[in-house]
Amino acid sequence: MSIRHGLLALLERGPRYGSQLRTEFESRTGATWPLNVGQVYTTLGRLERDGMVAQDGEDPAGHALYVITDAGRSELKAWFRRPVDRTSPPRDELAIKLAMAVGAPGVDIREVIQSQRRHTIKAMQDYTRLKAQALEAVPADRHEVAWLLVLEQLIFQTEAEARWLDHCEARLIRLSLLPEPTGRPAADGPVQNPSESPAESDRPGLADARSSDASQAGK
Template sequence: MSIRHGLLALLERGPRYGSQLRTEFESRTGSTWPLNVGQVYTTLGRLERDGMVVQDSEDTAGHSLYAITDEGREELRSWYGAPVDRTSPARDELAIKLAMAVGAPGVDIRAVIQAQRHHTVKAMQDYTRLKAQALDSGPADRDEVAWLLVLEQLIFQAEAEARWLDHCESRLVRLAAAATTDPAPAPPVKPRAKNRR
């Protein structure tokens, strides 16, 4: 997830200071990806170094306000216009866990899958409940629409994960069934010892 581009998008709406950017970022994403203020200021420092933002002025409380530059706007437009690259997918802890659990001694992989499925379905129900609450609250402003988009992505992602877990379980059942129907390999024949006289 690009914090860099998220901050540029917020700055395009006008100058902001770090804590304000953090609050608006979390509001827009429903605190799905919490930021700490140090992360925001580190990213602002890099953006400033790269000519994407400048310290514009201070507000009445003495906070340094950052503003997007023309280079920052161009970077933001490029980001909006380019598809998200899927050629180097992020590491997925669940996929790694299941890959390592296959054949691991003492690990009941079906129990691992069941525990994850329970967690995934509960998360999907929670996200769906949050979506219903958001829709019941009346007309949506820009931040509420953004939050709904994030929630719907989380719901679809949880649905896909549940389907994938079903697939993993059925594959393991087929593999186990195939292993029990295959004849066991014959034990190796030991060469006879020659009689010595």
């Protein structure tokens, strides 16, 4: 997450002081990635060192105000044009956990998958409910529009994770690293492509979450 570019984007709208920037950043993103004032002022100090922001007096309450410079505007424009680099993805704890669980003695891989699946579906349902609330305020509130976009990204992300967990379970069954689950038909077909929608009947709650999401998206 680029805090520095987020702060530059907020300063493009006019002078701001540190705690004001923190409040506006969290409002715009629904506090999904909370900041503390220390992070904000540390980042502002680095931006000032790099010539991208400058202090410009104080507000009536005595808060030091920061403004974006021409160099900061150029950097911000370049950031908006530049794609986010995916060639060096951040470490994913879940992927590492499953990779280490394979072959680890005494580890029930299916329970690891099922536990995460329950958590992921619960998170997706919570995001869907928050999306319904955000839609009620759109388009009157621009901050709610920004929050809505973040929420939808989180919904897509958790949905993709649930599909990947299904794929992992099917793959492990196919490779005889997991037994067939009791009460389910044998996995005699090819392992499903992660981009294809899995059978939702195996994941209680996912269909309801998608149904709710779809009905709200149609508003």
